[in-house]
Amino acid sequence: xxxxxxEVTSKLAWIAVDWGSxxxxxxxxxxxxxxxxxxxxxxxxxxLAPAEYEAELQQVIDDWLPSTGQIPVLICGMAGARxxxxxxxxxxxxxxxxxxxxxxxxxxxxxxRLKVYLLPGLSQTSSTATHFDVMRxxxxxxxxxxxxxxxxxxxxxxxxxxxxxxxLTDGTVTEFSTYLTGELYQLLAQQSVxxxxxGQDDLQHDACRQAFTDAVTTxxxxxxxxxxxxxxxxxxxxxxxxxxxxxxxxxxxxxHLSGMTIGLELADACRDLSRGxxxxxxxxxxxxxxxxxxxxxxxxxxxxxxxxxxVLAGLTLAYQHTTL
Amino acid sequence: xxxxxxEVTSKLAWIAVDWGSxxxxxxxxxxxxxxxxxxxxxxxxxxLAPAEYEAELQQVIDDWLPSTGQIPVLICGMAGARxxxxxxxxxxxxxxxxxxxxxxxxxxxxxxRLKVYLLPGLSQTSSTATHFDVMRxxxxxxxxxxxxxxxxxxxxxxxxxxxxxxxLTDGTVTEFSTYLTGELYQLLAQQSVxxxxxGQDDLQHDACRQAFTDAVTTxxxxxxxxxxxxxxxxxxxxxxxxxxxxxxxxxxxxxHLSGMTIGLELADACRDLSRGxxxxxxxxxxxxxxxxxxxxxxxxxxxxxxxxxxVLAGLTLAYQHTTL
Numbered sequence: 001x002x003x004x005x006x007e008v009t010s011k012l013a014w015i016a017v018d019w020g021s022x023x024x025x026x027x028x029x030x031x032x033x034x035x036x037x038x039x040x041x042x043x044x045x046x047x048l049a050p051a052e053y054e055a056e057l058q059q060v061i062d063d064w065l066p067s068t069g070q071i072p073v074l075i076c077g078m079a080g081a082r083x084x085x086x087x088x089x090x091x092x093x094x095x096x097x098x099x100x101x102x103x104x105x106x107x108x109x110x111x112x113r114l115k116v117y118l119l120p121g122l123s124q125t126s127s128t129a130t131h132f133d134v135m136r137x138x139x140x141x142x143x144x145x146x147x148x149x150x151x152x153x154x155x156x157x158x159x160x161x162x163x164x165x166x167x168l169t170d171g172t173v174t175e176f177s178t179y180l181t182g183e184l185y186q187l188l189a190q191q192s193v194x195x196x197x198x199g200q201d202d203l204q205h206d207a208c209r210q211a212f213t214d215a216v217t218t219x220x221x222x223x224x225x226x227x228x229x230x231x232x233x234x235x236x237x238x239x240x241x242x243x244x245x246x247x248x249x250x251x252x253x254x255x256h257l258s259g260m261t262i263g264l265e266l267a268d269a270c271r272d273l274s275r276g277x278x279x280x281x282x283x284x285x286x287x288x289x290x291x292x293x294x295x296x297x298x299x300x301x302x303x304x305x306x307x308x309x310x311v312l313a314g315l316t317l318a319y320q321h322t323t324l
Numbered sequence: 325x326x327x328x329x330x331e332v333t334s335k336l337a338w339i340a341v342d343w344g345s346x347x348x349x350x351x352x353x354x355x356x357x358x359x360x361x362x363x364x365x366x367x368x369x370x371x372l373a374p375a376e377y378e379a380e381l382q383q384v385i386d387d388w389l390p391s392t393g394q395i396p397v398l399i400c401g402m403a404g405a406r407x408x409x410x411x412x413x414x415x416x417x418x419x420x421x422x423x424x425x426x427x428x429x430x431x432x433x434x435x436x437r438l439k440v441y442l443l444p445g446l447s448q449t450s451s452t453a454t455h456f457d458v459m460r461x462x463x464x465x466x467x468x469x470x471x472x473x474x475x476x477x478x479x480x481x482x483x484x485x486x487x488x489x490x491x492l493t494d495g496t497v498t499e500f501s502t503y504l505t506g507e508l509y510q511l512l513a514q515q516s517v518x519x520x521x522x523g524q525d526d527l528q529h530d531a532c533r534q535a536f537t538d539a540v541t542t543x544x545x546x547x548x549x550x551x552x553x554x555x556x557x558x559x560x561x562x563x564x565x566x567x568x569x570x571x572x573x574x575x576x577x578x579x580h581l582s583g584m585t586i587g588l589e590l591a592d593a594c595r596d597l598s599r600g601x602x603x604x605x606x607x608x609x610x611x612x613x614x615x616x617x618x619x620x621x622x623x624x625x626x627x628x629x630x631x632x633x634x635v636l637a638g639l640t641l642a643y644q645h646t647t648l
Binding site: 132 | 447449450455456457458486501502503504505507508511512515516517547548549550551552553554555556558559560562563564585588589591592593595
C-alpha cells in the first residue's frame with residue numbers, strides 16, 4: 001500500500017491473536033467485532049525465545065498498523081506461558097470466563113503503536129478440586145461460548161492432543177480435566193508394537209465405523225481391560241481370520257485403537273453427566289465428528305461450535321472487558 | 325582346548341537355548357540336567373535373517389560340540405516366530421505345558437552334529453477365550469513351574485515390556501492375557517509430554533514408595549481415571565508445592581506413573597483372584613519386587629521364581645518329553 005491508507009488500517013480497532021506452541025494466528029478487528037483481515041505464522045512457543053516475540057508479531061501484523069495511535073493486541077495461548085513471551089499466571093478455578101482480561105499481563109514493547117495483553121490460563125489444585133490441572137488457550141475458546149449466552153452452563157469438550165473437558169455453570173468454569181487421548185493414540189499407533197498393525201482409519205467406511213463404536217462401548221463399560229485390550233489389537237492382527245487384509249485391515253485396527261482411547265476418556269469424562277444432558281464440542285469438523293459419533297454410541301447428544309469461531313469470540317469478549 | 329576333549333564336551337548331553345528378539349542365551353547341559361557351561365550373543369530375531377541363525381548358533385556353542393555324534397538343541401522364544409529362523413506354529417489354549425515339544429519344528433541344518441528343535445508359542449482365539457492373545461518364550465518359563473510340581477495350578481505373572489498373566493490348572497494353561505504395561509510406561513516417560521516431569525524412581529525411598537503404592541491403589545480402584553490421571557502427573561509437577569524439587573521430584577512422579585501403569589494392569593489381571601490366593605511371579609529380582617509391592621498394597625500375596633531358573637527348567641522338561 002504505497003498510496004494512502006488501506007481499508008484495514010483505517011478501520012482497525014484492535015488485533016486478536018491465538019498464539020500456541022507451534023503457530024500464531026492473528027485477526028484484524030474493527031470496532032464492531034468484524035474481522036477485517038487475518039494472517040498467520042508457523043512460529044510458536046516451542047521455537048521462540050522471549051525476546052523474539054515482538055518481532056515475530058510485527059512481521060505478521062505490520063501491514064495493518066497505522067503510523068500513529070495505539071492498537072490493543074489481545075493474545076491467548078502459550079505465548080503467556082512461563083516458557084513464552086512473559087508469564088501470565090494461571091487464574092484458579094472457579095473462574096468467571098468474562099473476567100479473563102483481569103489476569104492479563106502487558107509485556108514491554110518497543111513499538112509505541114502496540115499495547116499487548118497476554119491472557120492467562122486456568123489452573124486447579126487439589127485444594128479446590130479433585131485433581132491438579134492446567135489449560136492455556138482453551139479457556140478463551142470456552143469464553144467464546146459466552147458471546148451468545150452470557151450465562152452458559154453445561155459440559156464442554158475440546159478434543160485434541162490433550163483433550164479438555166470443562167464444567168461451566170452460569171458462565172463460570174467450576175472444574176476441568178485434561179486427557180492425554182490424542183497423544184496416547186499417536187504414541188501407540190506410531191511408536192509401540194501396535195505400529196505393525198495400525199494404519200489410517202476412515203469412519204465413513206462401515207467396518208471402521210463398527211470397530212470404532214464397538215471399542216468405544218467396551219472400553220467405556222470396562223476401562224480396566226484397557227492395557228490388555230491394547231495388546232489385543234496386535235494379537236487380533238496376528239490371529240483374526242475374519243478381518244479384511246492389507247490396508248483395510250490396518251484401517252479397522254486403527255479405528256479400534258481410536259475407539260479405545262476415546263472410550264477411556266469418556267468413561268471418566270461422562271460419568272457425572274445428567275440423563276439427557278448434551279455435550280458441547282469445540283473443535284475442528286473431523287475430530288468433533290469422531291467425538292460426536294463416540295458420544296452418540298453411548299446415547300449422549302452433542303453439538304459442535306467451530307474452534308476458530310470460539311477463540312475469536314473469546315478474544316472479543318476479553319477485549320470488551322479490558323480497561324484500555 | 326587344543327589338547328584333548330574338554331569336560332563340557334565329554335559330558336554334553338544337550339543344549340538349552342532361549343532366543344528372543346534381541347539376544348540369545350545358551351546352556352550346555354549334562355544328562356542329569358546340570359548346567360556345564362553357558363554362553364550368549366546379542367543377536368536376536370530383530371537383527372537376524374533366517375539363513376543367519378545356524379551360523380550365529382554355531383559361534384556361541386562351537387566350543388562345546390564333540391567332533392562326532394548328534395547333540396539335541398532345544399530353543400524357545402522368537403527364533404520360532406514367523407519372522408525368525410522357521411515358524412513353529414502356536415499351540416492353542418488350553419495347552420498342557422509338558423507337551424510343548426510336540427509342537428516343535430526341526431529346521432534343516434548343515435552341521436550334522438546338531439539336531440535343532442524350535443519350540444512353539446501359545447495362542448488363544450476368541451472361539452475358546454475372551455480375547456485374542458499370543459506368547460512366545462513365556463510358555464517355556466511357565467512350563468518350568470512343572471519341574472517341581474507337575475500338577476501346578478495357580479495364577480502366574482511374568483512382568484516385562486509386555487507383561488503376561490496365565491491361569492494354570494493342573495499343569496495346563498487355560499487362559500492368558502498380555503498387558504502393554506512396560507512399553508506404555510516407557511513411551512509415556514520418555515516420549516510424551518510427561519518426559520518433562522518424569523525421571524528415575526527408587527522404591528527404596530519412602531516418598532517414591534508412597535507415590536507408587538498410592539497410584540497402584542487409586543488406579544486399581546478407578547481405572548476409568550487413567551487417561552486424566554496421566555496428564556495429572558504433568559499438572560502436579562507444575563502446581564504441587566508439596567513435592568520435593570529437582571531429581572527427587574521427578575523420581576516421585578516416575579514412581580507415580582509406574583504405579584498407575586501397573587495398577588491398571590492389576591485392575592484387570594487380579595479381578596478374578598480368589599480370596600487368599602497368591603500370585604506366582606516369574607522374572608528378575610527388581611521388577612518382581614516392584615510387582616510384589618503393588619500386589620501387597622492390594623492385599624495379595626506373591627512369591628517369586630527366578631526367570632532364568634524357570635526357562636531352563638522349562639527347556640529341560642521339553643527335552644525330557646522330546647522323542648529324539
